[in-house]
Amino acid sequence: KAQLQLLVTVTSCVITCQLHEYLYVGAQRSWSEAQRYCRDRHTDLATVSNMADMKRLISESSGNRNEAWIGLRDQTGANRTWYWSLPGVEFNDSQTNWHSGEPSDAGGDENCVIVRQDLKWIDVHCKVLLAHFLCYDGEQFFLINQPVRWLEAQRYCRESHTDLISGWNQLQDPQLKDLLSPEAAGTNIHIGMFRDTWKWSDGSRSSFRLWNLQFNMDKYNSGQCAMAVFDDGGRWMSGDCDQPKPFICYGDNMILIKEKMKWEEALYYCRDHYHDLVTITNLDDQRWVEKKVKDASTPFVWTGLRYTCTLELWFWVSEEEVSYKNWVSGGPEDDCDMSGAMETGGQHQWVKKNDNEEFNFICSKA
Incomplete structure (x- = not known):
């Protein structure tokens, strides 16, 4: 009863109904000052977990064309961490499929990953131009034949499908092997795997990134901070953390x-x-x-x-x-x-x- x-x-x-909300603050502060303000009055500088969060953040900042700090900062002296592009898919060190001798990290800055027909992983520079990449829409895979760099491939997949193919389970799918059989022989293919030294202010494990196409993914340990650029669809760029800018907090x-x-x-x-x-x-x-x-x-x-x-x-x-x-x-x-x-x-x-x-x-x- x-x-x-x-x-x-x-x-x-x-x-x-949402478990957190974003708040745009127009006062200009350095990243550290903005972080302190958000922690004192709300919860922290904004963490963004996916495109839905990003749309809400842009909506909250409606009418503002300035760049605004978010809660992402590049560490100094930190080890790089592997991530998958698709939000919610976590990288697992016990589930890897590296090609023999990989990751080689040639030049010390190979931060993106490609596969060939055998689906073995190879680390490469993120700015390398490849003719193929793999998108995923939640149900099926798409092999796209279009010369792009990694960030361009990510943007295409997010706009036309869901994201770059991401995660152990997707890359082990039998459907994928059938798709690659004839067309992909001998080709290099972008997948949704990358590494960086960026961390969220609140300690979140979110792998979501929305960098503009000019961002240098091969650079790391820069000590820079991330900002959303509203006249570029909210895409992110990095800059000197001491620069005063508006900022975005979130509250639980x-x-x-x-x-x-x-x-x-x-x-x-x-x-x-x-x-x-x-x-x-x-x-x-x-x-x-x-x-x-x-x-x-x-x-x-x-x-x-x-x-x-x-x-x-x-x-x-x-x-x-x-x-x-x-x-x-x-x-x-x-x-x-x-x-x-x-x-x-x-x-x-x-x-x-x-x-x-x-x-x-x-x-x-x-």
């Missing part, structure tokens, strides 16, 4: 409550003091929540995910459909009196817990 009542009294979260629309409560107690606490228990509808929401749960004092953190025996389904108390899922494998069977929590450590996957257990929890603010 209580479950049915909870289902009926879900709170509505319209499509525009969620809060970690470090009190231990049962699930239903947490639900009503959030509704009384904020908006609701947090809802996670996609990978980007997952990433934003992960940042919060790392500071929890319990091994798991309650979310707004609930199981109803009456209808035999999981639902978000915000009325969102459970389309994106991140369950840990091998968990218990669905059962009455269960709610969804996130791991504080590890991979931050979701677990099914008896709702009488007491954990920290995350409330959405709007």
Whole structure:
């Protein structure tokens, strides 16, 4: 009965619900001064995780044609880190397919990767001009025959499809081998793999980059900072961090409550003091929540995910459909009196817990 009542009294979260918001600040500051301002008054300088974030950032800055700092800075003396171009696909050191003798890092600045017909990886300079590159649209692959450099290939794929092919799973797909069989013999092909020394101010692992075509990807450890250029579609360029510029902060629309409560107690606490228990509808929401749960004092953190025996389904108390899922494998069977929590450590996957257990929890603010 209580479950049915909870289902009926879900709170509505319209499509525009977001776990973070961007704020354009017109006052001109150096990058470090802007970082301090954002941390004092909001959360941090802007982190951008994908094109959807970028569109929101541009919208927030509507009418402003100046360059504005974002929260990305090139480290000095740092090791380069490999990334995949497609947001949400993480590079895994245990899943690699390097050609013999690779990565060679010839000249000490080979920061992009190509493949040949055998799909073995070879590192190259990002400015190398190649006749072929591979795009992906979420369902199928496209071998494009057009001489471009890596950044040009990335722009084409993002505008015409989804992104450059990215990740171990995509590059192992049998469909891809069939596509490459006749046409790609002996050719070099751009893929969505790169490395750099750029880091986000808030420590985010986001691999998303939106550099303009003049950006030098072979340069690293420059100590420079990134800015969005609004008269170039928001594309990024790098510059001297001491230059005063407008900047963009972001603010969290969620809060970690470090009190231990049962699930239903947490639900009503959030509704009384904020908006609701947090809802996670996609990978980007997952990433934003992960940042919060790392500071929890319990091994798991309650979310707004609930199981109803009456209808035999999981639902978000915000009325969102459970389309994106991140369950840990091998968990218990669905059962009455269960709610969804996130791991504080590890991979931050979701677990099914008896709702009488007491954990920290995350409330959405709007």
